[in-house]
Amino acid sequence: MELKLFNTMGRQLSTFNPIHEGKVGMYACGPTVYNFAHIGNLRTYVFEDIFRKTLEYCGYSVRHVMNVTDVGHLTGDTDEGEDKIVKSSREMGKTVWEVAEFYTKAFFRDFGLLRCAMPSVVCKATDHIPEMIDLIRRIEAKGFTYSAGGNLYFDISRFPDYGKLALLDQQDLRAGARVEVDQGKRNPFDFALWFTKSKFEHQAMLWDSPWGRGYPGWHIECSAMSMKYLGEHFDVHCGGIDHVPVHHTNEIAQSESATGHTWVNYWLHGEFLLMGRDKMAKSAGNFLTLSSLVEKGYHPLDFRYFCLGAHYRTQLMFTFEGLDAARTSRLGLMERIVQLRAEAPQGPVQAAGKALEYLRDFETHAADDLNMPRCLADMWTLLRDAEVPSGMKLSVVLRMDRIFDLGLDSAKEESLTLDDESKALLEERRQARRAGNYKRADEIRAALKARGIEIQDSPQGQKVRFAAGQRGEKTVTSEDDRC
Ligand code: AMP
Numbered sequence: 001m002e003l004k005l006f007n008t009m010g011r012q013l014s015t016f017n018p019i020h021e022g023k024v025g026m027y028a029c030g031p032t033v034y035n036f037a038h039i040g041n042l043r044t045y046v047f048e049d050i051f052r053k054t055l056e057y058c059g060y061s062v063r064h065v066m067n068v069t070d071v072g073h074l075t076g077d078t079d080e081g082e083d084k085i086v087k088s089s090r091e092m093g094k095t096v097w098e099v100a101e102f103y104t105k106a107f108f109r110d111f112g113l114l115r116c117a118m119p120s121v122v123c124k125a126t127d128h129i130p131e132m133i134d135l136i137r138r139i140e141a142k143g144f145t146y147s148a149g150g151n152l153y154f155d156i157s158r159f160p161d162y163g164k165l166a167l168l169d170q171q172d173l174r175a176g177a178r179v180e181v182d183q184g185k186r187n188p189f190d191f192a193l194w195f196t197k198s199k200f201e202h203q204a205m206l207w208d209s210p211w212g213r214g215y216p217g218w219h220i221e222c223s224a225m226s227m228k229y230l231g232e233h234f235d236v237h238c239g240g241i242d243h244v245p246v247h248h249t250n251e252i253a254q255s256e257s258a259t260g261h262t263w264v265n266y267w268l269h270g271e272f273l274l275m276g277r278d279k280m281a282k283s284a285g286n287f288l289t290l291s292s293l294v295e296k297g298y299h300p301l302d303f304r305y306f307c308l309g310a311h312y313r314t315q316l317m318f319t320f321e322g323l324d325a326a327r328t329s330r331l332g333l334m335e336r337i338v339q340l341r342a343e344a345p346q347g348p349v350q351a352a353g354k355a356l357e358y359l360r361d362f363e364t365h366a367a368d369d370l371n372m373p374r375c376l377a378d379m380w381t382l383l384r385d386a387e388v389p390s391g392m393k394l395s396v397v398l399r400m401d402r403i404f405d406l407g408l409d410s411a412k413e414e415s416l417t418l419d420d421e422s423k424a425l426l427e428e429r430r431q432a433r434r435a436g437n438y439k440r441a442d443e444i445r446a447a448l449k450a451r452g453i454e455i456q457d458s459p460q461g462q463k464v465r466f467a468a469g470q471r472g473e474k475t476v477t478s479e480d481d482r483c
């Protein structure tokens, strides 16, 4: 399988060739742990997980490194504002360390619920201050820095390739087109490597450094930690698209000025999840968390399926209608797997003929810059093909699920059990019907339908089926609400 990836550096599709045969070093910018991740953030991690699983599907052994930003990320990405975690700690009445620990745990809970594979290394910024100081020293020794107002800045005018990733206009850079509030900077595009308390009197996390007691700028942690765990030249760096113009641009400037050579070969960026017309963002207040979806009765994997429905480089607008459709498809898929198992009691059978052709199509589309919508279509076409034996369908779909990772290998009847809220609605409807309250019974039927669950009344009780399923109905009684 020849993998083609769209490299933000150079803006073109190119064949992926790792530095060391069979191995991939992958760095993904992790969360800033000052609040719950929103589902926009989580879309980016799902994309990275799909990418990692595609690499593994291709036979690579992946060393996946992710940082946790627990210091230094200001409310503005370009050094303005105050530290996000310090702000949260004041608002929550907790220490910065408590805030970071609480939201780190919450993040990895969501990450796991979405079946994102744990990175090989998770590294916290605050555990790597000496590495950051060493790297800043190297940058300083090569003459790329200056001090002003007590802070140490990176001087972009000394780094001719500055802005290459983001295709920043060289004239704008020279003129300093960005509006800047930090008077210490010579050019607004310069950025802080080390802050001292001269800027942040209230910062609780402070370390001694050659430049005074203070704390690191946000970007330096990713340069220092990626080099520590992946070496000074590695294969892939990913993140959300918003990181292109500032964070990743500055990471490149720092890393390459220190080493004098290329740092990363491939840059992959995931597009935004939108709410209405705007990017989902905590600062704008237009965000949803994964737990808020779960509270509404969705399974976390409904959101994973929803993400698979759009290419990672296209914007995806979040709507509950879209999530409902994803849920219906996912439940229908689970149901099909259970059904295939029943039809092929001998289990998965090695694919041949048409089944193999579907698998090849899927592989071609996955290798074409991770085209998951096409891959999903390949899977559904296979499932609908009456000529392919059930055992072969099973083996091919389970193989595809090595990338989708919707947990299909463990799709059992239990996974089709209704969630608690739907169960309660079903029970309420049973009682409403018994009491002759057909108006309420109809309302509940409509509410369940919106959740992808269809009800039929039969002499044995309420029959339930998932909307996308063709078969698989089972009688639901007051004792037995499994379907
Ligand atoms: P943060 O925790 O703010 O550092 O963001 C974590 C990741 O989520 C970064 O890679 C961001 O680029 C990404 N991100 C932020 N907002 C969105 C969004 N609306 N859609 C997709 N990714 C996002």
Ligand code: ZN
Residues within 6 Å of the ligand: 028, 029, 030, 222, 247, 251
């Ligand atoms: Zn980063």
